Amino acid sequence: MRTLLLGLLVGLIALSASAQPVPRWMTLPPTPTLPLATSSGRAPVNGILIWYATFGSGPPVLLLHGGLANADYWGHQVPTLARSHRVIVMDSRGHGRSTRDNRPYGYTLMASDVIGLMDFLGVPQAAVVGWSDGAIIGLSLAMSYPARISRLFAFAANSDPSGVKDVDKSPVFGAFIARAEKEYEALSATPKEYKRFVAEISTMWATQPNWTAADLAGIKVRTWIVDADHDEAIKRENTEFMAREIPNAGLLLQPEVSHFSMLQAPRQFGDDVARFLERKWD
Structure with missing residues (x-):
């Protein structure tokens, strides 16, 4: 009898466990779509064409997506931010609807693309x-073009390759890479070159950036270093290192999300960005 009751109890526990919802940091919600743009197009920048779109009016804020992705990933945040800002999104070179040339991918080069687009738009x-990757580009901008950047919200960046975890065993990251292939095929001018694209981006990830404490200490732009408490790609110690070394930087850890926080908890992510943009410094 005791054996039977124990078996029933184990079965009930297993059933209860299986009924528990999947933690949101273990999900990859669908890629959103961008709202109707105020303007959009392809800007000639650095010998390539950078796709961009703008929304709303007010102080400009530029949203930079991650590696392998595209500007559509900001679809949840754009409508809210556009109520009070001129929101600009862009596809990084070789990503989404933007083209590329034969130069190797690099954060310095992609930062110069951002400045070129800002010049084109008169910003x-x-x-x-x-x-x-967009946060790393943002840090590069803060170092090389500080007068052009009013403030920087850097989510899920790393200062050097040692700050990145092995994501090969992450089911969420694996699902993202598979999704990114379909999106690349649908948007890119070179839809059959995804494997080459991933290989070249992976080379960049393995070798860049290479910022020291002294490099970070030179950043004068008001910066928040932000990450997720369950980020499967970025080591927490590297996040804390950057926040510690950048003068007057804020450190924010978003709860119950991963590297894909803007999809998993869009309102939380958007509220944090809005709070940062409204932040008053003495």
Whole structure:
């Protein structure tokens, strides 16, 4: 009898466990779509064409997406931010609807693309919100073009390759890479070159950036270093290192999300960005 009751109890526990919802940091919600743009097009920048779109009016804020992705990933945040800002999104070179040339991918080069787009749009200065590679591009901008960046919200960046985890065993990251292939095929001018694209981006990830504490200490742009408490790609110690070394930087950890926070908890991510953009410093 005791054996039977124990078996029933184990079965009930297993059934209860299986009924528990999947934690949101273990999900990859669908890629959103962007709302109707105020303007959009392809800007001639650095010998390539950078796709961009703008929304709303007010102080400019530029949203920079992560590696392998495209500007559509900001679809949840754009409508809210556009109520009070001129929101600019762009596809990084070789990503989404933007073209590329034969130069190797690099954060310095992609930062110069951002400045080229700002020049094309007549934007002398903008706040930057970056995710992953976009956050690294934002840090590069803060170092090389500080007068053009009013403030920087850097989500899920790393300062050097040692700050990245092995994501090969992450089911969420694996699902993202598979999804990115379909999106690349649908948007890119070179839809059959995804494997080459991934290989070249992976080379960049393995070798860049290479910023020291002294490099980070030179950043004068108001910066928040932001990450997820369950980020499967970025080591927490590297996040804390950057926040510690950048003068007066803020450190924010978003709860119950991963590297894809803007999809998993869009309102939370958007509220954090809005709070940062509204932040008053003495």
